[in-house]
Amino acid sequence: MKHTITCLALKAVVMNALVVMNVSAAAQADPYANPPSPAFAGQTGASAPALSSSYQVEVLATGLARPRSLLALPDGNMLVADGKGEVRIVSRAGAMSDPLTGMPPVRSVGGRGLQDISPAYDFDISRVVYMAFAAPPEGEPGGPVSAQERTRIQQAGEVFQVNRIARARLKEDNSGFENLEYIAEIPGRRMVSAPDGTLYISTVGAGDLTLVQKLDSLEGKMLRINADGTIPEDNPYFARALVRQEIYSWGHRDPDGAMIHPQSGELWTLEHGPMGGDELNKILPGRNYGWPNVTYGKNYDGTEIGPSARNGIEQPLYYWFPSVAVSGLMMYTGGLFPQWQGDIFIGTMSPTEGKYLVRLEMDAERIVSEEHLLVDGDRRVRDMVQGEDGALYVLTDSEDNDDLDRHFPGEVLRLAP
Numbered sequence: 001m002k003h004t005i006t007c008l009a010l011k012a013v014v015m016n017a018l019v020v021m022n023v024s025a026a027a028q029a030d031p032y033a034n035p036p037s038p039a040f041a042g043q044t045g046a047s048a049p050a051l052s053s054s055y056q057v058e059v060l061a062t063g064l065a066r067p068r069s070l071l072a073l074p075d076g077n078m079l080v081a082d083g084k085g086e087v088r089i090v091s092r093a094g095a096m097s098d099p100l101t102g103m104p105p106v107r108s109v110g111g112r113g114l115q116d117i118s119p120a121y122d123f124d125i126s127r128v129v130y131m132a133f134a135a136p137p138e139g140e141p142g143g144p145v146s147a148q149e150r151t152r153i154q155q156a157g158e159v160f161q162v163n164r165i166a167r168a169r170l171k172e173d174n175s176g177f178e179n180l181e182y183i184a185e186i187p188g189r190r191m192v193s194a195p196d197g198t199l200y201i202s203t204v205g206a207g208d209l210t211l212v213q214k215l216d217s218l219e220g221k222m223l224r225i226n227a228d229g230t231i232p233e234d235n236p237y238f239a240r241a242l243v244r245q246e247i248y249s250w251g252h253r254d255p256d257g258a259m260i261h262p263q264s265g266e267l268w269t270l271e272h273g274p275m276g277g278d279e280l281n282k283i284l285p286g287r288n289y290g291w292p293n294v295t296y297g298k299n300y301d302g303t304e305i306g307p308s309a310r311n312g313i314e315q316p317l318y319y320w321f322p323s324v325a326v327s328g329l330m331m332y333t334g335g336l337f338p339q340w341q342g343d344i345f346i347g348t349m350s351p352t353e354g355k356y357l358v359r360l361e362m363d364a365e366r367i368v369s370e371e372h373l374l375v376d377g378d379r380r381v382r383d384m385v386q387g388e389d390g391a392l393y394v395l396t397d398s399e400d401n402d403d404l405d406r407h408f409p410g411e412v413l414r415l416a417p
Contacts, residue, residue, distance in 0.1 A: 030302065031275055031298060031300070031301065031302030032276075032302075032321075032322055033302070035276070035321050036276070036277075036296045036308040036321060037308070038319075039308070039309050039315050040315075042318075042366055042367055043315070043316070043317070043318060043319060044296075044318060044319050044320065044321060045370075046318075046360070046361075046367045046368065046369050046370040047369055047370070048369060048370065048371055048372075049361055049368075049369040049371050050369075051339075052371065053337075053339070053340070053359065053371060053373060054417065055337070055373070055392075055415045055416065055417060056415070056416055056417065057374070057377075057413055057414070057415055058413065058414040058415075058416070059094075059411055059412075059413060060078075060090060060094045060393070060411075060412045060413065060414045061078075061080070061090045061094050061095075061096050061411065061412040062409050062410075062411045062412075063096070063409045063410075064080065064082060064395075064398060064409055064410030064411065064412070065082055065084070065111060065398050065409070065410060066082050066083040066084065066110075066111030066112065066397070066398055066410065067080055067081070067082045067083075067382055067383075067395050067396075067397060067398065067410040068081050068082060068083050068114055068115065068116060068117070068382060068383070069081045069114075069116050069117045069118070069382075069383055069395075070382075070383040070384065070385050070393060070394075070395040070412065071117065071118070071119055071129070071385060072385040072386060072387045072388060072393060073089075073170075073174070073388075074123075074124050074388060075174075075388075076092045076387065076388050076389065077089050077090065077091050077092060077174065078090040078385075078387070078393060078412060079117070079129075079170070080395065080412060081114055081116075081117040082111065082114065082410075083108055083110075083111040083112045083113055083114055083115075084106065084108045084111055084113060084114065084144060085103055085104075085105075085106025085108060085113050085114040085133060085142065086099040086100075086103070087099065087100045087103060087117065087177075088100065089174050090412055094412075097174075100170075100174075100175065100176045100177060101175065101176030101177070102168060102171075102176040102177030102178055102180060103131075103168075103176075103177060104131065104133065104135060104142070104164070104166050104168075104180055104182070105135060105136055105140075105141060105142025105143070106133045106134065106135065106142045106143075107134045107135060107136040107140075107142055107143070107145055107160070107161045108134070108142075108143070108144050108145070109144070109145055109146070109147055109150050110147065111144075113133055113134045113142075113144075114131065114132075114133045114134075115132040115133060115134075115188055115189055115190070116130075116131070116132045116188065116189065116190050116191050117129055117130070117131050117132075118130050118132075118190075118191040118192060118193060119193065120167075120193045120197075120227070121193040121194060121195050121197065121260070122197075126169070127169050127170045127171075127172070128167055128168070128169050128170075128227075129167065129168060129169075129170060129177075130165060130166070130167050130191050130193065130199060131165070131166045131167070131168070132163075132164075132165055132186075132188030132189065132190075132191055132201065133163075133164060133166070134161040134162070134163055134164075135161060135162045135163070135164045136161065136162070137158075137159045137160075137161070137162060138162075145160075162185060163185060163186060163187035163188065164182055164184070164185055164186070165182070165183050165184040165185075165186050165188055165191075165199075165201065165225075165229070166180060166181060166182050166183065167180075167181050167183055167227065168180040168181070181228075183225070183227075183228055183229030184201075184225055184229040184246075186201055186203065186218060186223060186225075186246070187203050187204070187218065188201040188202070188203065188223075189201075189202040189203055189204055189254065189255060189256060190202045190255055190256055190257060190258045190269075191258065192258040192259055192260055192267070193227075193260075194260055194265070194267070195260070195265060197226065197227050198224050198225065198226055198227070198232050199224070199225050199226070199227060200222060200223065200224055200248065200258060200267055200283075201222070201223040201224075201225065201246075202221075202222055202223075202252065202254075202255035202256075202258060202269065203218050203219060203220060203221050203222075203223065203252075204219070204220065204253075204254045205219050205220015205221070205251075205252050205253050205254065205291055205292070206220075206253055206254055207219060209292040212250070212251060212252070212253075212291055212292055213250065213251060213288075213292075213293065215237065215242075215243040215244065215247060215250065216242055216243055216244060217244065218244055218246070218247075220250065220251065220252045220253060220291055221244075221246075221247050221248070221249065221250050221252060222247075222248045222249040222250075222252060222255065222267070222269065222283055223244075223246040223247060223248055224246065224248040225246055231245045231246060235247070235248060235285070236248065236285040236286030237286070248267075248283065248285055248286075249283050249284065249285065249286065249287050249288070249289060250287075250288055250289070251288040251289040251290045251291045251293075251294075251313070252269075252271055252289055252291055253271055253272055253273060253274070253291040253292070253295075254271060254272040255269040255270065255271045255272075255281075256270060256271070256272055256326060256327045256328075257269060257270030257271075257326060257327060257328050257329030257346065257347075258270070258329060259329045259330055259331060261282075261331065262331055262333050263342075266282055266283070267282075267283040268280065268281065268282050268283065268317075268329065269281050269283055269329070270326045270327075270328070270329040270346055271289075271316075271326070272323070272325065272326060273295060273296060273297035273319070273320075273323050274295065274297040274298065274299060274300065274305065274323070275297055275298045275299065275300045275302070275322065275323060276296060276297040276298055276320070276321035276322050276323050277295045277296035277297025277298075277319055277320075277321060277323065278297075278319060278320040278323045278324055278325070278326045279296070279316035279318070279319045279320075280316055280317045280318040280319070280329075280344070280346075280360075281314070281316050281317060282317055282365065284314065287314045288312060288313055288314065289313065289314050289316075290310070290313040290314070292305065292306070293306050293310070293313075294306055294307055294308065294309065294310045294313045295308065296308045296316070296319045296321055297321070297323065317365055317367070318360070318367050322350075322352070322353055323350060323353065324348040324349075324350045324353045324354070324358070325348055325349040325350040325351075325353070325380075326346055326347065326348060326349075327346075327347040327348070327349055327380075327381065327382050327383065328345075328346060328347040328381065328382060328383040328384050328395075329344065329345075329346055330344070330345050330384055330385060330386065331343065331344050331345075331362075332344075332345060332386055332392065333386065334386050334387075334390030334391070334392075335390045336389070336390035336391055336416055336417055337390070337392070337417065340359065340392075342362050343359050343360060343361050343362055344359070344360040344362055345357060345358065345359055345360075345384050345392065346358040346360065347380070347381030347382055347383065347384060347394075347395075348380075348381060349380035349381065349382070349397065351404075354372070354375065354378075355377075355378050355379055355380045355381065356372045356373060356374050356375045356377075356378075356381065357372070357373040357374045357381050357384065357394055358370060358371070358372060358373075359371040359372075359373060373415075374394065374413070377396070379396040379397065379399075379408060379411070380396060380397035380399065381394060381395070381396055381397075382395045382396065382397045382410075383395040387414075389416075391414050391415060391416040392414075392415040392416075393412060393413065393414055393415075394412070394413040394414075394415060395410065395411075395412055395413075396408075396410055396411045396412075396413065397410055398410040
């Protein structure tokens with residue numbers, strides 16, 4: 001009997017050791033193995049174009065810290081905003097102004113507080129811009145706060161920040177903002193104004209994942225509000241009880257780019273996946289985009305999250321695997337680059353897959369080819385806009401990383417033939 005027990009115990013030890021070895025082997029497995037299969041041809045991995053783009057690069061402005069958003073003004077100047085909440089004018093000649101006056105107080109940590117600044121669709125007439133940012137609690141000043149101070153405030157049970165959407169008018173002389181109004185308390189990520197005057201706002205769904213699929217939460221949604229913050233009556237959940245009526249679509253992880261399609265007027269977005277599964281989406285009202293249950297991405301240890309397709313879940317127009325860390329989204333309609341007409345531009349910021357500007361050659365909603373521009377620069381691309389002159393202006397991020405020995409200022413680049 002004693003011998004039998006000893007053998008059983010030894011067998012248990014061996015089995016436990018095998019389990020540990022299997023777990024260890026799984027942890028060391030290639031996380032990029034077994035990539036997901038696309039739902040249709042051309043949904044991922046488009047080849048490079050037969051003819052590479054030809055362009056010249058000019059550094060229009062440099063010295064930016066944590067830049068977030070770039071706007072092209074009708075007078076040919078640029079407006080650039082950083083995460084601290086400072087907004088400057090960059091002239092056609094590359095001169096950079098002092099911070100503009102009239103900004104709301106922004107509470108930032110590590111240069112992150114202002115998420116986005118976006119022009120009203122009728123900016124040429126109204127000169128109105130929208131701002132998404134973290135504000136200090138009422139009566140407290142804005143400005144940078146250390147991560148340690150944030151932790152102290154939160155652990156004390158106090159309010160650290162109030163997430164707000166505001167609108168203001170850029171003065172005629174570009175010296176500052178006026179008529180500032182707070183229109184919503186929403187944790188906005190990216191915004192885009194539509195021809196009907198409504199405002200689309202993305203929110204992140206990477207915190208409490210149980211909330212992303214719930215319609216009484218703003219986590220992981222695309223929202224739609226009127227210019228004054230009220231709810232449009234044609235929103236899919238307008239006048240519905242027990243839901244957030246701002247919701248336009250849901251099941252999003254982290255949309256970090258948004259545009260109104262110049263031809264169709266539809267909302268298109270760009271979304272971060274986890275490890276893989278960055279997406280280009282066409283957003284339809286009341287539709288579910290899957291996260292966190294349906295995704296082309298994996299967990300960061302390479303384990304599966306869920307299926308890449310399911311009935312009732314919208315498919316992306318295009319996805320990347322592995323992730324390229326997408327940011328910014330626009331369609332080119334200018335005249336300087338006729339071969340780029342109707343093509344989509346996207347920034348990437350991946351430390352492993354590269355940092356560059358993506359050009360997606362389009363045929364309606366089909367991606368024909370994928371070209372990588374500014375590859376040699378190896379800079380994180382945050383945003384891009386088409387200027388009044390038809391040139392493409394690109395905003396690169398600043399970096400200050402001792403571990404990787406990467407120290408760069410943020411820059412505004414001008415791409416022209």
